[in-house]
Amino acid sequence: MADLNSNVRGLGGVGQQRAKALEKLGIRTLRDLISHFPRRYEDRTKTLPIAQLKDGQSACVEALVASEPMLSRSTQGRQLLKLSAVDETGTLSITFFGQTYLKSVLRPGKSFVFFGKASILGGRRSMTNPLFDPSEGERVVTGRIVQFYHLTQGITSKVLTGLVRQALDGLALQLPDALPPEVTERHKLCQADFAYENIHFPADYISLALAQRRLIFEELFVLAAALTQMKHSRVKKSGTLIHNATPEDFYAALPFEPTGAQKRAVKEALADMASGGAMNRLLQGDVGSGKTLVAAAAVRSVARAGYQAAFMAPTEILANQHFATLSELLTPLGIVVVKLTGSMTAKQKAEAKRALAEGLAALAVGTHALISQGVEFDALALVITDEQHRFGVAQRAALSAKGAGVHTLVMSATPIPRTLALMIYGDLDVSILDELPPGRQKVDTFVVGEAVRARLNGFIKKQVAEGRQVFVVCPAIEENEENPQDIKTAVAHAGQLKRVLPELKIESLHGKMKAAEKDAVMLAFAEGKLDVLVSTTVVEVGVDVPNASLMVVENAERFGLSQLHQLRGRVGRGEHKSYCILLTDRSEYPDAYERLKVLEKTNDGFKISEEDLRLRGPGDFFGSRQHGLPELRIADLLTDVGLLKEAQEAAIKLLESDPSLERPENAALKREIGRVFENGVS
Numbered sequence: 087m088a089d090l091n092s093n094v095r096g097l098g099g100v101g102q103q104r105a106k107a108l109e110k111l112g113i114r115t116l117r118d119l120i121s122h123f124p125r126r127y128e129d130r131t132k133t134l135p136i137a138q139l140k141d142g143q144s145a146c147v148e149a150l151v152a153s154e155p156m157l158s159r160s161t162q163g164r165q166l167l168k169l170s171a172v173d174e175t176g177t178l179s180i181t182f183f184g185q186t187y188l189k190s191v192l193r194p195g196k197s198f199v200f201f202g203k204a205s206i207l208g209g210r211r212s213m214t215n216p217l218f219d220p221s222e223g224e225r226v227v228t229g230r231i232v233q234f235y236h237l238t239q240g241i242t243s244k245v246l247t248g249l250v251r252q253a254l255d256g257l258a259l260q261l262p263d264a265l266p267p268e269v270t271e272r273h274k275l276c277q278a279d280f281a282y283e284n285i286h287f288p289a290d291y292i293s294l295a296l297a298q299r300r301l302i303f304e305e306l307f308v309l310a311a312a313l314t315q316m317k318h319s320r321v322k323k324s325g326t327l328i329h330n331a332t333p334e335d336f337y338a339a340l341p342f343e344p345t346g347a348q349k350r351a352v353k354e355a356l357a358d359m360a361s362g363g364a365m366n367r368l369l370q371g372d373v374g375s376g377k378t379l380v381a382a383a384a385v386r387s388v389a390r391a392g393y394q395a396a397f398m399a400p401t402e403i404l405a406n407q408h409f410a411t412l413s414e415l416l417t418p419l420g421i422v423v424v425k426l427t428g429s430m431t432a433k434q435k436a437e438a439k440r441a442l443a444e445g446l447a448a449l450a451v452g453t454h455a456l457i458s459q460g461v462e463f464d465a466l467a468l469v470i471t472d473e474q475h476r477f478g479v480a481q482r483a484a485l486s487a488k489g490a491g492v493h494t495l496v497m498s499a500t501p502i503p504r505t506l507a508l509m510i511y512g513d514l515d516v517s518i519l520d521e522l523p524p525g526r527q528k529v530d531t532f533v534v535g536e537a538v539r540a541r542l543n544g545f546i547k548k549q550v551a552e553g554r555q556v557f558v559v560c561p562a563i564e565e566n567e568e569n570p571q572d573i574k575t576a577v578a579h580a581g582q583l584k585r586v587l588p589e590l591k592i593e594s595l596h597g598k599m600k601a602a603e604k605d606a607v608m609l610a611f612a613e614g615k616l617d618v619l620v621s622t623t624v625v626e627v628g629v630d631v632p633n634a635s636l637m638v639v640e641n642a643e644r645f646g647l648s649q650l651h652q653l654r655g656r657v658g659r660g661e662h663k664s665y666c667i668l669l670t671d672r673s674e675y676p677d678a679y680e681r682l683k684v685l686e687k688t689n690d691g692f693k694i695s696e697e698d699l700r701l702r703g704p705g706d707f708f709g710s711r712q713h714g715l716p717e718l719r720i721a722d723l724l725t726d727v728g729l730l731k732e733a734q735e736a737a738i739k740l741l742e743s744d745p746s747l748e749r750p751e752n753a754a755l756k757r758e759i760g761r762v763f764e765n766g767v768s
């Protein structure tokens with residue numbers, strides 16, 4: 087007896103070839119097959135008498151073939167099959183292009199249901215290439231709501247529909263059902279068998295809506311339950327009490343007025359640190375939203391209370407920049423800031439370490455060097471890390487371990503909607519900077535093809551002649567079998583540019599270089615000693631080169647929108663008018679081209695990440711390995727917000743009464759969580 091995990095090879099009509107094609111759609115088991123949900127539906131339920139067909143209307147008619155189908159040729163020489171069909175109200179002329187074999191099917195006197203778009207010309211009603219089923223027998227393509235699937239070569243809609251039918255019939259009683267009965271009932275959800283039947287073969291639109299609601303709810307419920315479990319497993323730690331000093335005088339000393347969002351985030355962080363518990367907060371905001379200021383305000387409160395803070399950046403150059411910015415903000419307030427990075431001399435390091443160990447310095451800004459053994463703090467109470475995805479949890483923990491009751495603030499530059507952030511960063515509280523400081527200039531963005539290459543090189547030259555600098559980003563490092571020829575590689579592309587623009591100072595930068603080499607090149611660029619930096623995405627992280635005015639991205643189709651938005655954020659940071667040029671081959675990647683167009687239209691990081699999320703799904707978006715988030719099959723985290731909230735509440739409630747899902751009625755949910763989050767939830 088087949089079950090959900092049975093291979094599709096067990097189905098009638100699936101041989102090696104078809105199994106392979108199905109695998110391209112991600113379908114290997116019967117579970118995969120029945121979870122391959124239609125991507126859209128067409129309503130073919132309406133049946134009309136011929137006389138009532140309106141011009142341009144799609145509908146079914148039931149009619150008798152009234153004449154021998156006639157073969158002929160169109161003016162362009164294509165083969166045609168023409169016939170007329172009648173019902174009690176009128177005559178319909180039907181034309182098929184190509185399909186001349188239908189001559190032997192559509193025999194005079196036989197009755198069929200035709201579905202197509204009617205047109206009326208001079209009182210004559212006609213349809214071209216209608217779909218049809220015999221009047222007697224099952225309605226396959228007419229008279230019902232017809233579903234459309236994502237298909238692939240070798241798998242037609244008809245084949246897939248047939249296989250799903252087979253699978254559903256063979257599985258009648260054991261469909262996937264992760265919902266505890268009580269939840270199904272309380273949220274008025276339909277049963278699993280009804281849901282799977284109607285998502286594929288909707289009896290009507292109400293049944294379809296019920297099926298969708300159930301399956302979306304279930305998917306979100308499993309996700310929410312898993313993430314809630316994760317959150318519960320985090321032990322509430324106590325944190326150093328930092329009394330809630332008002333930040334007003336800090337604000338007063340700034341050269342600008344903080345945005346409302348900045349004030350809100352500061353307030354949230356200060357409240358965390360005054361709560362007695364340990365702060366565990368994610369601060370996320372678009373490039374340029376002013377995250378550093380929020381960090382500075384938190385540091386200042388900690389320093390005031392007589393404690394220390396550490397600020398860790400992923401690269402030396404970023405550490406240098408943050409050191410400069412934070413010193414500027416904090417030194418005037420009497421706060422001593424020291425730097426600790428790998429490239430400092432032994433003597434400099436020793437001095438910084440002493441200042442920290444003795445409590446002379448209240449803030450250390452640095453790289454991984456901060457984690458190293460010899461670094462001790464007198465009273466570390468706050469750890470801030472910049473650019474979340476670059477540090478593992480373990481590294482953050484290693485730094486926090488240098489103090490007791492240490493608060494954590496993690497800064498990320500990928501803005502996502504709040505409901506989503508709360509869901510995804512299950513283990514962190516979230517503050518969002520959803521407001522940019524006033525007066526930001528827009529980076530003009532253009533999606534272009536290879537045809538403009540010569541003009542682009544000219545533009546690079548012109549920018550440099552005006553004293554500006556240029557970033558060029560390529561998707562891959564070196565040429566090998568995995569890299570098709572047309573993928574620009576940083577090293578090769580830098581070589582090419584040097585040949586075309588011999589008078590410019592051009593260097594390449596990529597992840598395979600040693601850290602010291604990378605920093606040296608980056609520093610040379612930051613100091614204006616290089617004109618063009620050709621790199622992989624290592625520049626993605628927030629390096630500040632205010633003199634850079636042009637960002638060129640090669641093979642832009644290879645990047646996610648949010649990533650491109652980050653890259654674009656590397657320019658437009660100074661007073662110079664800035665540009666972002668995204669190169670892609672429109673004819674080869676038409677979908678990507680459309681996607682990239684979003685960046686021409688908007689500079690709003692939240693909108694862009696929403697779009698990205700919609701297109702790529704959350705697993706991909708956040709890097710599934712990092713977050714362990716499953717791909718969603720039917721739910722849309724952005725449009726299904728209402729159901730998301732409902733599912734989230736239900737999951738929280740359930741886990742309150744059965745935190746480890748031990749009760750028998752929750753066993754299916756527990757199994758499903760284990761299955762969906764392959765690596766388990768910990």
Ligand code: ADP
Pocket residue numbers: 342343344345348371372373374375376377378379499523524628
């Ligand atoms: P990000 O969130 O990308 O890290 P930064 O903290 O680097 O942003 O801030 C970007 C720039 O905006 C800095 O030059 C900073 O001084 C400036 N800035 C921050 N907040 C404000 C504000 N409220 N008004 C004006 N400029 C601000």
Ligand code: MG
Pocket residue numbers: 377378628
């Ligand atoms: Mg920053």
